[in-house]
Structure formats: structure tokens, C-alpha cells
Amino acid sequence: MLSYDLSIALLHEGMVSRDGSIVTTSLTMIDVHDIARSAATYGVSTVYIVHPSPHLRSLARTLTTHWISGYGSTYNPNRREALGGVKVVASFDEMVLDLADRSSGRAPRLLATSAKGGGDRMTFGQAFSMMNNEEIPYVLMLGTGHGMSDPLLARADYFLEPINGPTPYNHLSVRSACAIMLDRLYQSRTEV
Amino acid sequence: MLSYDLSIALLHEGMVSRDGSIVTTSLTMIDVHDIARSAATYGVSTVYIVHPSPHLRSLARTLTTHWISGYGSTYNPNRREALGGVKVVASFDEMVLDLADRSSGRAPRLLATSAKGGGDRMTFGQAFSMMNNEEIPYVLMLGTGHGMSDPLLARADYFLEPINGPTPYNHLSVRSACAIMLDRLYQSRTEV
Numbered sequence: 560m561l562s563y564d565l566s567i568a569l570l571h572e573g574m575v576s577r578d579g580s581i582v583t584t585s586l587t588m589i590d591v592h593d594i595a596r597s598a599a600t601y602g603v604s605t606v607y608i609v610h611p612s613p614h615l616r617s618l619a620r621t622l623t624t625h626w627i628s629g630y631g632s633t634y635n636p637n638r639r640e641a642l643g644g645v646k647v648v649a650s651f652d653e654m655v656l657d658l659a660d661r662s663s664g665r666a667p668r669l670l671a672t673s674a675k676g677g678g679d680r681m682t683f684g685q686a687f688s689m690m691n692n693e694e695i696p697y698v699l700m701l702g703t704g705h706g707m708s709d710p711l712l713a714r715a716d717y718f719l720e721p722i723n724g725p726t727p728y729n730h731l732s733v734r735s736a737c738a739i740m741l742d743r744l745y746q747s748r749t750e751v
Numbered sequence: 752m753l754s755y756d757l758s759i760a761l762l763h764e765g766m767v768s769r770d771g772s773i774v775t776t777s778l779t780m781i782d783v784h785d786i787a788r789s790a791a792t793y794g795v796s797t798v799y800i801v802h803p804s805p806h807l808r809s810l811a812r813t814l815t816t817h818w819i820s821g822y823g824s825t826y827n828p829n830r831r832e833a834l835g836g837v838k839v840v841a842s843f844d845e846m847v848l849d850l851a852d853r854s855s856g857r858a859p860r861l862l863a864t865s866a867k868g869g870g871d872r873m874t875f876g877q878a879f880s881m882m883n884n885e886e887i888p889y890v891l892m893l894g895t896g897h898g899m900s901d902p903l904l905a906r907a908d909y910f911l912e913p914i915n916g917p918t919p920y921n922h923l924s925v926r927s928a929c930a931i932m933l934d935r936l937y938q939s940r941t942e943v
Contacts (some may be wrong), residue, residue, distance in 0.1 A: 589781055593924045600923055601916040637922045724792040724937055730829045731792055731930065732785045738927035739934045745916055746938070 563690040565744075566605040566667070566698045567598055567737065568654055573711040574704035584704040586615040588622055593734035594701070595641040601741040604696070607654045608647045619647045651714070658696045667696040671707065671715035672722070672740065680720040683740070687747040689717075699740060701733050755882040757936075758797040758859070758890045759790055759929065760846055765903040766896035776896040778807040780814055785926040786893070787833040793933040796888070799846045800839045811839045843906070850888045859888040863899065863907035864914070864932065872912040875932070879939040881909075891932060893925050 569590060576582040591608055598606045608619050623642045625631045632639040648654050658667040670686060681689075690697050700707065700715060722731065722739050731739070761782060768774040783800055790798045800811050817823045818834040840846050850859040862878060873881070882889050892899065892907060914923065914931050923931070 593927055596920075596923055597927050599920040600914075600918060602918045637920070640920060641922070722792075722934070724933070725794045726792060728788075728791040728829070728832060730833070731788055732926070734924070734926055735785055735789050735930035738923065738930045741916070742914070742931045742934065743938070746935070 563602075563687070563744075564662070564694070564696045565603050565690060566607060566658060566696060567594060567603055567701060568607045568609055568651070568698050569594060569701050569703070569733070570651065570707065570711065571610045571703055572650070573708045574702055575706050575708050576704055581708045581710075582704060583611060586610050586612075586619060587703075588618075590703070590734055591619060591622060591642070591645060592638075594737050595645050596638075597734075597738045597741055598644055599641040601745050603644065603741065605658075606645045607657075607698075608645060609649070609651060609654055610647070611649055613649075616647050616649065619645075623647070651711075654698070658698065662696045665695055667698045668716045669698050669700055669714060670717045670719055671700040671702075671712055672719045672736075673706065673712055680718050682720055682747075683743040684747040686717065686719055687744050690744075691748070699737075701737055703733055755794075755879070755936075756854070756886070756888045757795050757882060758799060758850060758888060759786060759795055759893060760799045760801055760843070760890050761786060761893050761895070761925070762843065762899065762903065763802045763895055764842070765900045766894055767898050767900050768896055773900045773902075774896060775803060778802050778804075778811060779895075780810075782895070782926055783811060783814060783834070783837060784830075786929050787837050788830075789926075789930045789933055790836055791833040793937050795836065795933065797850075798837045799849075799890075800837060801841070801843060801846055802839070803841055805841075808839050808841065811837075815839070843903075846890070850890065854888045857887055859890050860908045861890050861892055861906060862909045862911055863892040863894075863904055864911045864928075865898065865904055872910050874912055874939075875935040876939040878909065878911055879936050882936075883940070891929075893929055895925055 571584045574582055574584050595606050610616055623645050626638045626642040763776045766776050787798050802808055815834045815837050818830045824831040
């Protein structure tokens with residue numbers, strides 16, 4: 560029985576840049592679309608688009624409104640269904656409070672992935688088993704740019720194993736990585 | 752031991768449109784990027800971008816050249832590595848001939864997926880096992896628009912099981928679907 564309460568946070572503030580400094584990345588509209596569609600496929604509760612810029616949050620809301628109640632909602636109802644699960648917020652803390660609000664005050668538990676090695680990593684099977692056994696909201700943290708900075712990673716309660724293929728290349732797009740992580744969690748249900 | 756010879760074909764001609772007619776869809780640059788990055792991660796031999804329009808093929812070559820040998824190659828070498836595996840061709844037949852050429856004349860075997868039910872579907876584990884045991888090139892056919900038309904699907908030698916999550920929603924982007932399929936094939940190696 561699949562009964563997790565999993566949300567996704569697409570994060571832009573506190574990311575590592577190409578030169579190693581900590582930056583805020585831009586919001587990319589195709590991320591919103593692709594991640595919302597993957598989330599709808601795998602039964603994700605809410606996709607939080609987290610961005611500190613009011614202008615980019617406004618742009619994200621224009622996009623979602625177009626598909627949820629504007630012309631796009633009749634042109635492509637499938638997109639309405641997917642984007643209906645998107646929530647645009649200003650900060651990580653706003654997301655945590657929003658999730659706690661709708662869970663009788665229970666703080667969500669935060670799962671991160673990082674390409675960095677070491678530490679206690681959960682397998683996807685362990686994560687699924689944990690999520691499926693408790694009535695607690697979980698959040699999958701997704702970084703952009705060159706990944707989440709250490710202060711942001713330090714907020715995570717759990718670290719998932721990295722997604723490795725048979726090659727040393729590990730530069731999946733966040734859209735692809737999200738899809739694979741949701742599928743691996745779902746496929747792990749048979750191991751529980 | 753992982754030793755498959757798997758290529759990807761991103762197809763645009765012979766697709767089903769929203770109203771059910773057969774159309775040629777436009778080439779989308781983000782598809783090239785994301786699929787090339789997933790392909791590099793999972794050891795895919797070649798990503799064939801198949802499009803009948805010489806203008807769109809030229810645009811695709813401008814993109815890949817920028818990243819392989821232009822300014823992008825020094826700005827982001829990871830992208831060079833991924834896009835180096837992309838080949839732009841005009842037709843499905845041109846792709847089949849190109850693959851046969853570099854395989855001592857052996858015709859590639861074609862794998863398709865379709866959201867339509869029924870028929871003989873292979874699991875990802877069966878497909879991996881088959882690919883891993885033979886020295887034959889395989890091609891994963893990826894449709895765009897509202898999916899491949901029947902004449903195109905009829906060219907496939909094998910049908911993979913559809914990607915289903917726990918919900919009835921089945922409208923993943925082709926970028927996400929490709930990432931999940933490559934990961935499922937790779938994860939299946941433990942079942943062999």
C-alpha cells in the first residue's frame with residue numbers, strides 16, 4: 560500500500576555557482592512543467608517552487624494560472640492537473656511552515672541528495688520504507704545551478720544515495736534527476 | 752558486466768497530434784540537452800536527433816557545435832561530453848543505416864514504448880537481459896507530440912512496458928520518460 564506524504568522543493572537560493580561562490584539561480588519555466596508532470600505521475604503532494612525574487616514568483620504564478628484556470632486549462636487539461644499541484648513560495652522556511660500547517664503542526668522531514676560522497680546515505684528502498692510507515696510529511700530537496708551549498712544541505716534530515724549510472728558522468732538535469740528519484744522511490748515499494 | 756550497445760532515437764516525424772492526425776513535431780532544444788545528459792550518464796552509444804526539416808537539423812547542429820567545439824566547450828566541458836554523443840539525421844532510415852554501418856552490417860533492433868495497453872510487452876529486466884547478451888545494436892525509440900503513430904510503432908521489434916506510477920496520470924515529458932527508462936534498464940542489471 561502506497562501512502563507516503565511526499566512533497567518536492569525546487570530550490571534556487573543558497574546554490575553553488577560554477578566558481579564555487581553561493582548564489583541565487585534563476586527560475587527556469589521548463590523545470591516547473593517537467594517536475595510538476597513527474598510529480599503528478601508519482602503521487603507527490605505538492606511541488607514547492609521556492610524563489611526569493613517577487614518578480615520570478617510572479618512569473619511562475621502567471622505560468623501556473625495560465626494552465627490551471629486560463630486558456631491553457633481547456634487547451635491542455637493534463638497540464639492543468641499537473642500544475643494544480645504547484646505552490647510558489649519565497650523561502651525554504653515558508654515552505655516548512657506551510658507543510659507543518661497542513662500536518663497539524665508536524666514538522667516535515669527533509670531529504671536531500673548530493674553528488675558529494677561519504678556520510679550516512681539512505682538507499683531509495685530505506686527512504687521509501689521510512690516514508691511509508693509514518694504519517695509525517697517528507698520533502699525531497701532539489702538543487703539547481705551547481706548544487707546546494709553546505710548551509711542548505713545542513714538543513715536536511717536524511718541524505719539519499721546519489722544517482723549513479725555505469726559511467727563517471729554525473730550531470731543530469733534537475734528535471735531528469737527528479738524523475739529518476741521519484742521512480743526509484745516508487746520502484747522500491749516491492750522491497751518493503 | 753554492463754556491455755549493451757544502446758542508442759536513442761528522438762523522433763519527430765509520424766507523430767500523433769492533439770486531434771489524432773499524423774504530424775511532424777518541432778525540434779525542442781531542451782530535449783537535445785536533457786536527453787544527451789541522461790545518455791552520457793547511462794552509457795548510451797549515440798543519441799540520434801531525427802528530423803526531416805533541414806532548417807531544424809541545421810539549428811540542432813549549431814547547438815551541438817557550440818558546445819562541442821565553440822565557446823561552450825570551454826565554458827562547460829560537461830556539456831561538451833554529453834553533446835558529443837549526439838548525431839543529427841534526416842530520417843528513421845538514415846539512422847538505421849548509420850547504425851548498421853558501424854555494426855558490420857547488423858541491423859539494429861528497435862525498442863518502443865507506448866501508453867497503449869495490450870500486446871507483448873517486455874519488462875525492463877527482460878530488455879536489459881536481451882541487450883546484455885547479444886552483440887547487436889539496440890535503439891530506444893522516443894516519440895514526441897502525443898506519441899508515435901501506428902505506422903511508426905509497427906517498425907519496432909519489441910515493446911517495453913509503459914512507465915506507470917501510482918496515479919492514473921501518464922503525461923511525463925519525453926525528457927523525464929527517457930531518464931526513467933534508462934535508469935530502469937540500468938537498475939535491472941542486478942536481476943540478470
